[in-house]
Amino acid sequence: MKKVLKQIISNSEEETKNAGRWLGRLLKPGDVICLVGELGTGKTAFTKGIAEALGIQEIITSPTFTIVNEYKGGSKLHHFDVYRVNDPDELYNIGFEEYVYSDAVVVIEWADLISDIIPDERIWITFSRDAQGENGRNIIISFQGKRFENRFMPLT
Amino acid sequence: MKDILILGIETSCDETSAAVVRNGREILSNIISTQIDIHKKYGGVVPEIASRKHVELILPVIDNALSEAGLELHDMDAIGVTYGPGLVGALLVGLCAAKALAYTVGKPLIGVHHIEGHIAANYIEFPGLEPPFICLVVSGGHSHIVHVKNYREFEILGQTRDDAAGEAFDKVARIIGLGYPGGPAIDRAAKNGNKNAINFPRVFFNDSLDFSFSGIKTAVLNYVNTTIQKGNNICVEDVAASFQAAVVDVLVQNAVEAARRSNSDKVVVAGGVAANSFLRAKLNEESQKYGIKVFYPRLGLCTDNAAMVASAAYYEYIEGKFAEMNLNAIPGLRLGER
Numbered sequence: 001m002k003k004v005l006k007q008i009i010s011n012s013e014e015e016t017k018n019a020g021r022w023l024g025r026l027l028k029p030g031d032v033i034c035l036v037g038e039l040g041t042g043k044t045a046f047t048k049g050i051a052e053a054l055g056i057q058e059i060i061t062s063p064t065f066t067i068v069n070e071y072k073g074g075s076k077l078h079h080f081d082v083y084r085v086n087d088p089d090e091l092y093n094i095g096f097e098e099y100v101y102s103d104a105v106v107v108i109e110w111a112d113l114i115s116d117i118i119p120d121e122r123i124w125i126t127f128s129r130d131a132q133g134e135n136g137r138n139i140i141i142s143f144q145g146k147r148f149e150n151r152f153m154p155l156t
Numbered sequence: 157m158k159d160i161l162i163l164g165i166e167t168s169c170d171e172t173s174a175a176v177v178r179n180g181r182e183i184l185s186n187i188i189s190t191q192i193d194i195h196k197k198y199g200g201v202v203p204e205i206a207s208r209k210h211v212e213l214i215l216p217v218i219d220n221a222l223s224e225a226g227l228e229l230h231d232m233d234a235i236g237v238t239y240g241p242g243l244v245g246a247l248l249v250g251l252c253a254a255k256a257l258a259y260t261v262g263k264p265l266i267g268v269h270h271i272e273g274h275i276a277a278n279y280i281e282f283p284g285l286e287p288p289f290i291c292l293v294v295s296g297g298h299s300h301i302v303h304v305k306n307y308r309e310f311e312i313l314g315q316t317r318d319d320a321a322g323e324a325f326d327k328v329a330r331i332i333g334l335g336y337p338g339g340p341a342i343d344r345a346a347k348n349g350n351k352n353a354i355n356f357p358r359v360f361f362n363d364s365l366d367f368s369f370s371g372i373k374t375a376v377l378n379y380v381n382t383t384i385q386k387g388n389n390i391c392v393e394d395v396a397a398s399f400q401a402a403v404v405d406v407l408v409q410n411a412v413e414a415a416r417r418s419n420s421d422k423v424v425v426a427g428g429v430a431a432n433s434f435l436r437a438k439l440n441e442e443s444q445k446y447g448i449k450v451f452y453p454r455l456g457l458c459t460d461n462a463a464m465v466a467s468a469a470y471y472e473y474i475e476g477k478f479a480e481m482n483l484n485a486i487p488g489l490r491l492g493e494r
Contacts, residue, residue: 039327040374044318058488062319062370064327065297066169066243070487095245134378 001144002124005152008139009130016042019139020049023123026151027054029075029103032119034111037127042137043109044081046125051077054105063109067091068099076104083110088117121145160473163221163232163257164466165214167250168242168270169297172213174221175462176232180276180470181283185224186456186463189213210249218253221462229261234478236266236469238273240489247485255481264478266469270460271491274426275304276468277461281453289451290420292411294435295427295458296322299367299407301414302491304424307471310492313414314365321403322429324369328376328399332392342396343432349393351401354379358406365410372402400434408438415448424451430458 010016027033027050035043048060055074063069063081071077078099085091091114100106100119111118123143130136143152159178166173172189222229237254239247258265275291287307293300299321301314319327322339329338334345356375359368376399383390407429415423423443429435430452443450457464472478 038377039331040370040377044370059315059317061316062323064323065295065320066241066487068243070244094243129381134382 002142003144003149003152003156005123005141005143005156008141010042010137010139011135013042013045016045016137016139017049017052019141020046020051021053022049023125023141024050024053026155027075027105028151029105030101031123031147032100032106032108032121033123033125034115034118035107035109035125035127036112038129041127041129042139043127046127046139047079047107047109050105050107051079067094070104076102078102078104078106079109080107081109082114085110085113088114091117119145121147123148160233160470161227161231162266162466162469162473163218163229163235164268164462164464164469165218165235165237165250165254166270166273166460166462166465167210167214167246168238168240169246169460171460172210172217172250173460173462173465174214174218175466176221176225176227177280177463177466177470180467180474181279183280183463184227185221186461187217187220187224188461189217210246214249214253218257229257232261232263234258234264234266234469234473236268236466236472238270238465239267239479239483240486241270242485242487244485244487247487251483251485255483259481264473265481265483266472266477267479267483268465268468268472269489269491269493270465271298271300271302272310272468273464274298274458275302275310275424276471277426277453277457277464278424278451279467280463281457282451285422285424285451288418288420289422289424290411290415290418291424291426292407292439293426294321294407294429296320296326298427299369300491301365301410303414303418303420308475308477312491313418314367314410316367316369318368318370319373321367321369321407322427324373324403325400325429327373328396331373331377331380332390332395334392334396339429339432342400343434345393346397346400346434349391349395349397351397353391353394354398356398356402358402360406360409365414367406367410369403372399400432404432404435404438407435408442411439412442412446412448415443416446421447422449422451426453426458428455428459431455
């Protein structure tokens with residue numbers, strides 16, 4: 001069962017990053033975070049916030065081209081962007097399982113494209129444009145699985 | 157002086173490539189997996205992204221490179237291989253092959269940084285070109301301005317803080333329905349459009365020559381959505397031309413500024429976006445104002461290939477900088493890091 005952890009209305013890239021920082025502080029190694037939303041709705045900005053909260057100093061750039069970027073700071077981060085992936089098999093070919101079942105926080109942009117092969121215990125975040133104005137974004141953070149229930153239920 | 161022959165191997169992303177280069181400047185062979193009729197010869201499909209396919213392709217590609225050069229593995233003076241940045245699984249295939257071959261014939265192994273390879277592609281294209289110069293590296297995965305101080309010393313003067321330039325082209329092409337690859341499609345459409353039709357943002361930073369192309373992608377998307385919401389049609393050619401002009405403005409201004417700051421009279425372009433005709437025209441025009449000369453390699457040397465790796469390896473070879481057999485793949489390898 002998917003449960004909503006938090007619903008956020010962001011009015012700028014900075015506010016989206018802040019939402020990522022907030023979530024990042026609650027994360028543990030091995031967590032899988034799925035980001036879903038159209039181009040330009042703030043998925044990479046949100047990831048920048050998560051990375052900051054994890055103590056990663058490097059600039060988080062888009063992994064669209066290489067599919068995955070790896071970062072090491074206070075914690076490890078595997079940042080996926082599967083926008084370019086046509087078939088989940090292509091991900092197995094780059095060692096998807098080794099990246100996902102690991103001691104790193106795993107962020108997957110465009111996760112809806114490969115939903116079937118992502119572990120069931122996951123945080124699922126949707127980004128959509130708010131009807132009000134060009135910069136408004138609705139961000140809904142939900143979670144499923146025992147892994148998150150004890151940690152997140154008190155916060156809902 | 158004896159000729160130095162280097163076998164180069166490149167598997168950092170999609171392409172499996174091997175090449176033989178003489179003295180860092182002359183290509184004897186440069187095989188890229190997609191050029192071989194693998195389907196016919198080895199059966200099966202070559203997927204777009206499939207690093208484990210590198211395993212199947214690497215040996216036939218190396219064999220092809222040696223036979224096209226008319227040489228044997230024993231004729232090589234060293235083996236150069238990309239060890240980062242890139243996908244770890246993909247890099248490891250090339251690296252393991254290179255180590256095995258180097259060990260078998262008792263020749264030195266040389267680790268090459270992928271971007272240093274892109275820069276070295278220009279040494280092949282322009283036999284007289286020597287550092288120092290400024291290099292603008294622009295591709296689907298990279299956007300860097302590098303001060304190449306000598307063959308082995310690099311300083312990054314600017315890099316992207318979010319999307320790479322080529323990535324912005326691909327994404328915008330998708331938004332306006334031009335398909336993949338986006339670079340050539342936008343370049344073509346833009347020729348029939350008005351680059352002043354829409355004023356897309358140009359992002360410059362006060363404290364550096366860094367790039368940011370994520371905002372312009374969002375701006376194009378907002379423009380398209382609002383226009384359609386109002387019940388109007390978008391003019392694809394105008395959007396393409398206006399977008400391209402905004403990206404090129406930033407690339408050109410920062411590259412020229414980098415050259416002026418480092419008193420360099422040469423700007424060298426590398427990476428797939430170097431093929432963009434508007435970038436070429438604009439960079440030529442701006443550079444001329446300051447007496448800066450611009451260099452572009454041919455397209456085949458702009459995209460990932462092993463000849464560029466062999467060329468970069470040559471300059472390591474003549475300095476005697478060899479790798480140990482425990483050389484590992486480093487997916488996030490920084491430029492100039494060794």
